[in-house]
Amino acid sequence: MFDAISPQLLFGQLLIGLINGSFYAMLSMGLAIIFGLMNVVNFAHGAQYMLGAFTAWLLLNYLGVPYWGALVLAPVIVAAVGMAMERAVLRPLQHLDHLYGLLATYAVALIVEGLIRQRYGATGMPYPSPINGGVNLGFMFLPWYRFYVVIFSIVICLGTWLLIEHTRLGAYLRAANEKPDIVESFGVNVPRMITLTYGFGVGLAALSGVLAAPIYQVSPSMGTSLMITVFAVVVIGGIGSISGAIMTGYVLGLVEALTKVFYPAGAGMVVFVVMIIVLLMKPNGMFSSPERL
């Protein structure tokens, strides 16, 4: 069985796995941050990721803003839209059952995707890669842009993790995850903190979208298909655990890739098989401690 597999196939798939894992990690990290503070499962995350890619495409085609400009602008724009949505839609639901928040974000996702499909159609639109060429490693060809995406996402994940686990700002966030009223009783403006945190999570989704635009096509449904896997990643990692989300994201990207090499038919379902096994053995997920649930 093993000698039938060429290094090109193996390493090619591993690279794809690493790329997918990068997106799983960044998206599930954003979900974990939002869930930790707000207890809202942000079903609009996929739509916000798509909006990031879409905003980059619009900026390029209507205003001539190149990729590097969009990499900064698109997340900021989408985060601002996200914060407005938090104020208008999520805040009034804050003191109700968390199911309402989930349903509201799902509704927003459907509306946003529907509007974009209506205006731009369902087919994907190409986005030119800002870095061309690549390097021949002998056993495989590595496009520079993909290499850059992997490195960039690792930097983003590590940076976010450091910010949350090792800074004063992060200490506020961790504390507010546990007991928001007590943090507020210290004089911290927790409502504003919630808005900014939601904006940060949404910004991360949009940033992932911009990174994804040159690799995948920019299409209204690009988020939906990805999010199904990302939600499985979040469940496996443990809802609300930042480091868990990051590690699970990369590992499952690679697991998926290896499955594609050794048992192609199982590649589409391996993540969900892992999810079921983890749920049976550790219902809170691999990395969640009971307090941080």
Place this chain on the structure above:
Amino acid sequence: MRDEVTTAGILSVNDLHAWYAESKALHGISFEVREGELLTLIGRNGAGKTTTLRSIMGIVRKRTGSVRFRNEELIDKRIYQIARKGLAYCPEERAIFSSLSVKENLTLPPVLQKGGMADDELLKAFPNLQRRASSQGTKLSGGEQQMLAIARILRTGSRFLLLDEPSEGLAPVVVKEIAELIRKLKRQGFTIILVEQNLRFARSVADRHVIVENGRVVDILTSDALSQDMARVQSYLGV
């Protein structure tokens, strides 16, 4: 009457009603706290003492009536706005954050007004916390957690403290330490509302006692009157 309020009390609670979801917990609480005074709220479990503190602080959102602090109405304010006026709250469960180290717990509250204790002052005043600065907050003993919970609100510079049963569940020797700390805070001019079930503890530190029963104030006594009439107070407490 109004003048008396402004000169005598820095906090006046008037006809305070409060609800948890649909069930009503306070039915018109009224009392006043003078500057530099240590006032206790005494009553049975479920009488409404904790709810009173949480309503003053804004943590119980559904509330009516009036809570005036330095002549400013707080009843329509949010928790963080109330905190920024100079009130600080230490809950019964101590609320130490498990995902934060002792040091992070201690230094989390921002400095809101001048006069907050600096970090090195706090660590000097609470040497136990210094020694265990990097351990997880919830790994401390009950007494140490209580010290930490009080210490960290001193950082904000608030001069008005709401302390909910700081002696609860602690060994007598630790209760003594907490009492000493509270006396020291009073000497330093802090104004304190203390919820307490332990009458001896309450009597040893407080100026006046507000007796709460079924969400209402039924009596207000000085410490001397309390000592003379222990029987009556114990009948309120049902002991």
